[in-house]
Amino acid sequence: MELDERKRKILQAIIRNYLETGEPVGSRTISKYTDLNLSSATIRNEMADLEELGYILQPHTSAGRIPSDKGYRLYVDTMLMEKEEQLSQATQEVKEMQQILLEKEDKMEAILKQMAKVLAVNTNYATLVSAPQVKGNKLKFIQLSKVDVRQLLTTIVVEGNVIKNTMIQVAEPLDDETLLKLNILLNTNLNGLPIEEINLAMIAKLKQQAGIYNDIISEVMDAVAAVIKEDEDIEIYTSGTNNIFKYPELSDNQRASELITTFEEKQLLTELVQDTLTEEKNTGIQVYIGNETPVKTMKDCSVVTATYELEEGMKGTIGIIGPRRMDYDKVISTLKTLKSQLDTLYKKE
Amino acid sequence: MELDERKRKILQAIIRNYLETGEPVGSRTISKYTDLNLSSATIRNEMADLEELGYILQPHTSAGRIPSDKGYRLYVDTMLMEKEEQLSQATQEVKEMQQILLEKEDKMEAILKQMAKVLAVNTNYATLVSAPQVKGNKLKFIQLSKVDVRQLLTTIVVEGNVIKNTMIQVAEPLDDETLLKLNILLNTNLNGLPIEEINLAMIAKLKQQAGIYNDIISEVMDAVAAVIKEDEDIEIYTSGTNNIFKYPELSDNQRASELITTFEEKQLLTELVQDTLTEEKNTGIQVYIGNETPVKTMKDCSVVTATYELEEGMKGTIGIIGPRRMDYDKVISTLKTLKSQLDTLYKKE
DNA sequence: TGTTAGCACTCCACAACAATGAGTGCTAAT
DNA sequence: ATTAGCACTCATTGTTGTGGAGTGCTAACA
Numbered sequence: 001m002e003l004d005e006r007k008r009k010i011l012q013a014i015i016r017n018y019l020e021t022g023e024p025v026g027s028r029t030i031s032k033y034t035d036l037n038l039s040s041a042t043i044r045n046e047m048a049d050l051e052e053l054g055y056i057l058q059p060h061t062s063a064g065r066i067p068s069d070k071g072y073r074l075y076v077d078t079m080l081m082e083k084e085e086q087l088s089q090a091t092q093e094v095k096e097m098q099q100i101l102l103e104k105e106d107k108m109e110a111i112l113k114q115m116a117k118v119l120a121v122n123t124n125y126a127t128l129v130s131a132p133q134v135k136g137n138k139l140k141f142i143q144l145s146k147v148d149v150r151q152l153l154t155t156i157v158v159e160g161n162v163i164k165n166t167m168i169q170v171a172e173p174l175d176d177e178t179l180l181k182l183n184i185l186l187n188t189n190l191n192g193l194p195i196e197e198i199n200l201a202m203i204a205k206l207k208q209q210a211g212i213y214n215d216i217i218s219e220v221m222d223a224v225a226a227v228i229k230e231d232e233d234i235e236i237y238t239s240g241t242n243n244i245f246k247y248p249e250l251s252d253n254q255r256a257s258e259l260i261t262t263f264e265e266k267q268l269l270t271e272l273v274q275d276t277l278t279e280e281k282n283t284g285i286q287v288y289i290g291n292e293t294p295v296k297t298m299k300d301c302s303v304v305t306a307t308y309e310l311e312e313g314m315k316g317t318i319g320i321i322g323p324r325r326m327d328y329d330k331v332i333s334t335l336k337t338l339k340s341q342l343d344t345l346y347k348k349e
Numbered sequence: 350m351e352l353d354e355r356k357r358k359i360l361q362a363i364i365r366n367y368l369e370t371g372e373p374v375g376s377r378t379i380s381k382y383t384d385l386n387l388s389s390a391t392i393r394n395e396m397a398d399l400e401e402l403g404y405i406l407q408p409h410t411s412a413g414r415i416p417s418d419k420g421y422r423l424y425v426d427t428m429l430m431e432k433e434e435q436l437s438q439a440t441q442e443v444k445e446m447q448q449i450l451l452e453k454e455d456k457m458e459a460i461l462k463q464m465a466k467v468l469a470v471n472t473n474y475a476t477l478v479s480a481p482q483v484k485g486n487k488l489k490f491i492q493l494s495k496v497d498v499r500q501l502l503t504t505i506v507v508e509g510n511v512i513k514n515t516m517i518q519v520a521e522p523l524d525d526e527t528l529l530k531l532n533i534l535l536n537t538n539l540n541g542l543p544i545e546e547i548n549l550a551m552i553a554k555l556k557q558q559a560g561i562y563n564d565i566i567s568e569v570m571d572a573v574a575a576v577i578k579e580d581e582d583i584e585i586y587t588s589g590t591n592n593i594f595k596y597p598e599l600s601d602n603q604r605a606s607e608l609i610t611t612f613e614e615k616q617l618l619t620e621l622v623q624d625t626l627t628e629e630k631n632t633g634i635q636v637y638i639g640n641e642t643p644v645k646t647m648k649d650c651s652v653v654t655a656t657y658e659l660e661e662g663m664k665g666t667i668g669i670i671g672p673r674r675m676d677y678d679k680v681i682s683t684l685k686t687l688k689s690q691l692d693t694l695y696k697k698e
Numbered sequence: 699t700g701t702t703a704g705c706a707c708t709c710c711a712c713a714a715c716a717a718t719g720a721g722t723g724c725t726a727a728t
Numbered sequence: 729a730t731t732a733g734c735a736c737t738c739a740t741t742g743t744t745g746t747g748g749a750g751t752g753c754t755a756a757c758a
Binding site: 373375376377389393394396397410411412413 | 720
């Protein structure tokens with residue numbers, strides 16, 4: 001048996017309807033509300049076929065049909081509407097978002113948080129935004145400053161303008177000259193160096209050159225190490241977690257609790273982000289349906305992600321998490337426009 | 350009618366039992382499981398009195414009684430156990446927490462997050478930890494550094510070692526001498542200055558002295574302004590939100606959704622934190638029962654908070670949010686020990 | 699041969715009803 | 729003052745029955 005055009009149309013109709021209502025859809029509904037002009041009996045026959053082919057399921061004998069993961073997959077891959085209406089609506093929303101984003105919000109962190117929030121409010125799904133991850137980091141600038149008699153401040157800037165500070169307590173005051181020397185020592189040796197290349201030998205050499213101040217060098221290197229480490233776990237901002245309660249299929253205690261935990265322990269979400277960053281296809285948009293998600297607590301959800309890219313090769317992820325019956329059309333086109341806007345917006349600056 | 354000793358004992362027994370089971374407790378239970386040696390009938394009479402006095406409630410005619418807010422209040426104010434057993438157990442838990450906390454975690458942020466998490470795991474309630482809020486801020490150190498030909502880095506350190514950085518783009522390269530001059534200008538004028546005192550006149554003066562570089566000063570002052578602003582909204586870390594699902598009285602969709610939102614939009618929690626910081630009593634521990642909480646979405650919860658204090662007058666809040674029938678004894682003694690440990694621990698350093 | 703009307707069948711959802719039992723208030727006896 | 733006893737209340741649970749949405753199958757039709 002084969003999936004001819006008519007079957008595709010019926011499947012599409014079933015999915016559309018189910019996305020709207022969340023209720024199993026019966027043959028009569030399809031017969032009435034499509035332009036196929038077929039009786040319910042015919043539809044029934046076709047539906048039986050579609051079920052045999054694995055695109056739809058029957059929750060129980062005398063219920064209508066709901067899409068299977070395979071059905072959703074086909075829909076997402078080949079049946080999205082891409083109507084202008086749909087698209088322009090998305091563009092509209094993205095425009096609004098942009099406006100909000102650009103209201104002179106300066107800090108990256110604030111922008112990303114805001115982005116997650118606006119997206120959540122607009123879509124009614126839970127959202128996630130990962131801060132851009134830098135790959136192939138280079139140390140760009142390193143500096144020790146005297147804040148106080150006993151306190152030194154380390155400032156480390158990594159490619160992509162990620163800045164980190166640490167305070168160092170010193171036993172006895174340093175004079176300005178020594179401080180200058182240490183700074184020169186650090187910068188001449190470390191500037192422009194890929195972080196991976198800072199190894200034990202390197203550190204030993206520095207310490208040796210620093211003479212009696214080698215313990216300060218140690219602490220500075222600890223700070224650098226911390227930067228590297230911190231860089232590994234990506235910052236992730238989430239919003240709209242409460243939206244899951246809008247979908248009964250996700251809001252029973254068991255599931256809700258698991259999902260909330262997943263969103264709270266951002267740990268698990270990093271897997272998702274990592275996955276999207278590596279698995280990335282041509283479009284930069286990915287759709288995980290049900291069990292396809294890398295995070296098992298989300299097996300009853302669908303996840304749509306977009307990868308965005310700022311200058312200097314910094315990549316981040318935007319994700320939308322909702323029920324299987326998510327409005328794929330809207331979500332995907334929103335993400336697409338947002339992505340392209342982001343890509344160009346930040347490249348121009 | 351008066352609340353004699355026997356009534357108090359019965360009330361206490363009712364509350365204890367209800368805290369454990371979460372079910373309305375009947376006269377027979379009290380009669381059997383206390384050392385009062387009274388028949389259920391007598392207990393019933395007493396219970397009727399207690400109800401009339403407002404300490405307990407009947408969910409419906411033929412159900413047992415549950416404590417009212419007034420009942421809980423009396424319990425918390427005058428009936429906590431303070432058994433050695435209880436206390437030493439709490440100390441034990443705090444010790445474990447300390448150990449985890451002190452495992453060379455360097456960053457304040459990480460410590461606080463960790464603290465919230467450990468507390469949540471140990472208590473089975475949702476927790477909140479606010480980062481210490483600095484009052485009467487002084488600027489301690491300010492510095493411009495050249496990171497790149499076109500990029501300057503501003504580093505601002507405020508009393509209590511809060512450090513902020515901002516990047517500034519410059520149209521044309523600055524030579525080292527000018528940079529030094531600007532730095533001296535900034536530091537001599539701003540160091541040690543309470544943040545409130547940096548006003549327009551001050552800024553105008555600086556700009557004038559900076560001559561052609563006054564636009565750089567502008568940007569630096571913007572950064573300072575951002576620090577002040579950022580300081581106003583307190584950083585709050587939460588954990589164990591999913592614990593609310595362990596208590597049926599909180600986990601119906603409506604309530605759960607509201608609570609989750611409250612925890613996500615930390616905005617609302619700041620009210621709570623502000624309240625505890627200002628309302629603070631002698632002990633530093635506060636208990637909000639049901640409607641007493643300043644956050645209305647938590648009207649079905651009880652909240653126990655502790656205020657801790659680090660050096661330089663930085664104060665923060667630790668909060669535990671659970672159902673009305675929270676294990677007040679355990680929570681309060683845990684927070685008490687944790688608070689005192691924190692207070693002393695950080696004062697010594 | 700594809701389509702459709704018709705019919706028997708299935709099974710969930712929902713309401714009505716009864717049984718259970720935990721708990722109460724009240725009264726009368728101790 | 730305390731308690732045994734009893735009638736009463738009411739949430740919970742289980743049973744049963746009915747309605748309706750939806751199906752699969754068969755037979756008739758174009």
